[in-house]
Amino acid sequence: GAVVSQHPSWVICKSGTSVKIECRSLDFQATTMFWYRQFPKQSLMLMATSNEGSKATYEQGVEKDKFLINHASLTLSTLTVTSAHPEDSSFYICSAIHRGTGTEAFFGQGTRLTVV
Amino acid sequence: AQKITQTQPGMFVQEKEAVTLDCTYDTSDQSYGLFWYKQPSSGEMIFLIYQGSYDEQNATEGRYSLNFQKARKSANLVISASQLGDSAMYFCAMREVGYSTLTFGKGTMLLVSP
Numbered sequence: 131g132a133v134v135s136q137h138p139s140w141v142i143c144k145s146g147t148s149v150k151i152e153c154r155s156l157d158f159q160a161t162t163m164f165w166y167r168q169f170p171k172q173s174l175m176l177m178a179t180s181n182e183g184s185k186a187t188y189e190q191g192v193e194k195d196k197f198l199i200n201h202a203s204l205t206l207s208t209l210t211v212t213s214a215h216p217e218d219s220s221f222y223i224c225s226a227i228h229r230g231t232g233t234e235a236f237f238g239q240g241t242r243l244t245v246v
Numbered sequence: 247a248q249k250i251t252q253t254q255p256g257m258f259v260q261e262k263e264a265v266t267l268d269c270t271y272d273t274s275d276q277s278y279g280l281f282w283y284k285q286p287s288s289g290e291m292i293f294l295i296y297q298g299s300y301d302e303q304n305a306t307e308g309r310y311s312l313n314f315q316k317a318r319k320s321a322n323l324v325i326s327a328s329q330l331g332d333s334a335m336y337f338c339a340m341r342e343v344g345y346s347t348l349t350f351g352k353g354t355m356l357l358v359s360p
Contacts, residue, residue, distance in 0.1 A: 162346050173337065173350045174291075221289055227346060235281070235341075235348055237291035 133157055134226050136238025143214055143245055151209045151241045153224030159204040160226035164235070165197070168221040177222075180207045214245040249273065250338050250351035257356050259328045266313070267323040267354045269338030275299075277343040280321040282312065285353070286334040294336075297321060328358045 133156040143149050153163055162181050166174040178199050179187045186199035196218075198210040207226075211218055223240040251270045259265040271280065282294040297305045297312045305312045313322040325332055335355050339348040 164347060168289075173352045176347055179347060223289070223291060225291070225348075234293055234296060236293060237283070240289040240291075242289065 134160075134224065134236045134238045136224055136241055138241055139239055140242040141244070143243070145215055145245055146213055148210055148212045149214055149243060151211075151222055151224075151243075153207045153209070153226070153238050155205045155226045155228075155236070158226075158228050160207075160228065161204070163201060163207040163224055163226045165199060165207075165209050166223045166225070168223060168240075170221075174223065177209075211243065214243070216245045219243055219245045248351075249349045250340055252338055252351035252354050254354045255352075257354055259325075259356065259358055261330060261358055261360050262327055264324060264326045265328055265356065267325070267336050267338075267356065269321045269323065269351060271319050271321060271338075271340050273319075273340065273342050275342045275344075279341045280312070280314070281339040281341070281348065282310070282321075282323045283337045283339065284332075284334045285337060291337070295323065325356075330358050330360065332356060333358045 135154045135156050137152045165177045167177050168174050176189050177192045180199050180201040182201045182204050188194045201207040221240050221242050225235040225237045227235055249272050278299045280297045284292040295305050295307045295310045295312050297314050304314050309326045311324045335353045337353045338351040341348050
């Protein structure tokens with residue numbers, strides 16, 4: 131299957147700093163990428179939909195100024211958690227839809243963010 | 247109302263036995279897609295199997311098969327010959343026509359014992 135690479139897989143940062151997470155589709159072009167957040171023992175919660183060359187669409191309740199999404203190319207989307215606080219600690223995972231098939235959504239490995 | 251319902255928070259199965267993980271969905275669309283993902287403790291989401299609403303045959307991928315009953319709006323995942331490595335969280339998801347996003351169920355934790 132198609133490969134989506136997410137980096138870093140884990141990060142610890144100090145409260146007040148910003149953290150950038152990258153999501154790359156390695157062997158295909160992704161028209162759309164998604165960012166999810168997952169709390170322990172819960173399902174994935176969609177945060178935003180990212181389309182190449184346009185502004186991201188955020189889900190209700192997600193602060194766009196706090197979670198900055200940039201989709202610079204058909205293979206790269208980034209999520210920046212700005213001024214991180216301990217409550218932002220979570221598992222963040224991205225997915226991408228294959229431009230050709232449009233059916234499957236392939237996921238990155240996820241990023242475990244801990245804010246201390 | 248929940249669009250994807252997984253009623254089994256946890257399931258136990260012995261190695262080499264088959265197990266069925268339940269999933270029901272709710273949509274008024276005629277065209278939609280159903281997905282199953284496996285999430286081991288490492289956190290990655292592993293795509294297992296896909297069923298389109300117009301697919302007449304049940305999808306199969308190796309030891310995974312999807313028991314698709316359209317009239318009942320159910321899309322159960324069947325894992326045959328369970329292995330210890332199958333222990334993980336399993337999520338059912340749906341994509342409706344016109345929406346690029348996936349809607350996930352709450353998941354079922356599967357534990358395979360020797």
